[in-house]
Amino acid sequence: MTATKTDAPVTAAGGGPPKDTGPEGAARKERLSGLVQQHGALAVLVIVSLVASFSFDSFATGDNVGNMATSSAFLAIVALGMTFVIITGGIDLSVGSLFALGGVLAAWGSRHGTPVALLLPLVVCGGIGVVNGLLVARSRLAPFIVTLAAMLGARGLMLALTDEGAETYLIGKGSFLAELGQGTTLGIGNPVWITLALFAAGAVVLRRTRFGQHVYAVGGNEDAAALMGAPVARTKILVYTLSGLLAGLAGALNAAWLASGVTILGNGMELEAISAVVIGGTLLTGGLGFVSGSLVGVLLLKVIQNIINQIGSLDSSYQQVVSGAFLAVVVVAQTWLGRRRRLL
């Protein structure tokens, strides 16, 4: 009896297979939570906007929407770069400073013509991005610390350029740069068009190129990605460079819009961008995210801000209270979704 028992093949031995994870049910749940993750923010944006347009007469007016769109554009461009960085599992705290530096450099350079005004911020901010990337990827320093240092350094550089912020460089009316920032095409502000074009390009790069695959792979499991042949270091350097470039560009466009390089801008912008990215469904832990979500996240933040302004009786400080609470809700919801998916 013993012999038959012990000779039985392992496959037939008692106990039976433990409860199966049910591939079909798992797949359905996965699809559902994937949809919520990707489009949850959009649903909220639609609902909030609908409620707002019924509640406030001045909300759904052309002027108000146009203003919201243009003021969203600059944050959105910064958030686009941040999306790439966060999907790799990193963070870029330097974008607020680079935004301000980019604006000052563009305004300062505008006296030498538009090409200089556009190239200067891109070269300098992109260069700082490269340094961030090198330090994170090659020296294996924590992104938080590296970009914190860059944030302080870039702001210092900007203050040095402007004599401690005492000097404001202006951008002459009628230049191509001013037109980029202030002009409209088909009734919509040029910064909005530029933003939309950048997001379309960003979506293609992220979803449809090998570089985009590597961005997800590095954030999803860095060791596995390396074993599978993804160029981990190159991917990281590229995302920080991209983030720096976009922050500089956003700053330049913003300066063009305001017709001057304003030195007090960009404080806390990195946190706003991170919030928008996370609200848009990108996991702060990396490996999952959508550029469309980040755009929606930015709009949502701006709409909430706008609504609080509309209410009027509320102090504008409450904007941040509401934005903060909203972010907390989103992160809790994401964690909950994530847990459900892993438990299945």
Place this chain on the structure above:
Amino acid sequence: MAPPAEVLAVRGLSKTFPGVRALDDVDLTLHPGEVHALIGENGAGKSTLIKLLTGVHRPDAGDIVFQGRDVSFATPLEAQKAGISTIYQEVNLIPLLSVARNLFLGREPRTRFGLLDFARMHKEAEETLRAYGVRVDVRLPLRALGVGAQQMVALARAVATEARVVIMDEPTSSLEPREVETLFSVIRRLRDDGIAVVYVSHRLDELYAVCDTVTVLRDGRRVHHGRLADLGRLSLVSTMLGRELGEVREEGLTKFTGDHHAAGTQPVLEARDLTVPHRLRGVSVTIRPGEVVGLGGLLGSGRTETAKAISGALATSSGRVVVAGVPLRGGSTPAAIRAGVSLLPEDRKSEGIVPGLSVRENIALAVLPRLSRFGLVSEARVDRVVDTFIERLRIKASSPHQKVGELSGGNQQKVLLARWLAMNPKVLLLDEPTRGIDVGAKAEVQKLVDELAEDGLAVLLISSDLEELIEGSDRVVVLKDGAVVGELAGDEVTEDTLMRTIAGHAPAGVTAAEEAGDG
């Protein structure tokens, strides 16, 4: 069957890590279409050999000739590009990426414009995976798949990268029986395609089911190689463990002193039908006060998991644990500790001692709540407890305030033992209590275990050291692939019967464990 040209030839491979000769002059030859079993106990050098072959480590001496050329891989990626793919025990893919993307990462089909061609990617992924018995929506994230299916994706990827040699490191440890069958058919197909497979597993049934040849490593050396069919199961086990058949020692080599029979008394620990998915299948163990029950079996047979399941450190999907008549709530370590179950874990460093704290603090750690009143710890009572155990366990420390990290391995183990004994347990689970400590300390710990049992403690002893297990235990419950395959008591507790039971050859006189049947 095998053509003369070997695809991989390893000669005189050696590797020394600080203090350990991990691999010593090992040869290995692989022919196209050969499925080669690589076996050995813990520390035999299997992982080191694999790591040398795949470029994780560099050998100190010896040559690796791959497809007729001398190679030296600097990274796993280089090895993979050259044609040596490895499938790890843990799936090494990216859970959040879709199945198709995981399969094609780095070699995605592209359209004329350089963009990824998803239509082709999804179609090819589905076709590829169907051959591996995986029928899923390849656009789903990988993590939506079961572990077995994930393992298949990893395998498909490894093979698709034009591998000539595929190394599988315990590929079945998380597979369901059905999936194991699929894996085997895939391996047979690889063999037919002329791909050489190195198969690492502790499951003898699997080895005999799928492997042609075998290399047995022990203590870093190759102790056997040849056709697997020529080596019986029993010889395989004895070669692996380094024991001659029928070699039963008359005199004990350990410090254990005979039996401590406590027949007639009620069991203090009753574990029934413990089941943990992929790990344990209906394991039952009972221990009476004053009894030492050994858990026998090869690495990965479920010994540690059994101890962890009893102590609540591993959640069970079914089964129950009763301590002194009181059922335990599963998956709760505090409940188990309160009921009087103490586990001395296998890995002292990561799961046991706090090296920066003193001997006194380490001993008092678990018992502190009991020595305090209104949250305030009574220093005098702590001192009393600590002094008692330092003396009783003969812990050699300059003072109770010496840091545990400065003590020898044996004394660290005693400090851990003291920590749990201070809790006044009824059941003591010892997982490899003498691993990595010197001979003298080993004897002392063994003697202690004996004394504790004499004092009426119920002890569960896990040890890879056969002598220790045989000499120290009154009974031995033998595990294999997560299930009880036999129980030895009295005169049956010998190395010979133990090895036969592990190998699946039950000689006359071995009591079949009734528990194994009820599961």
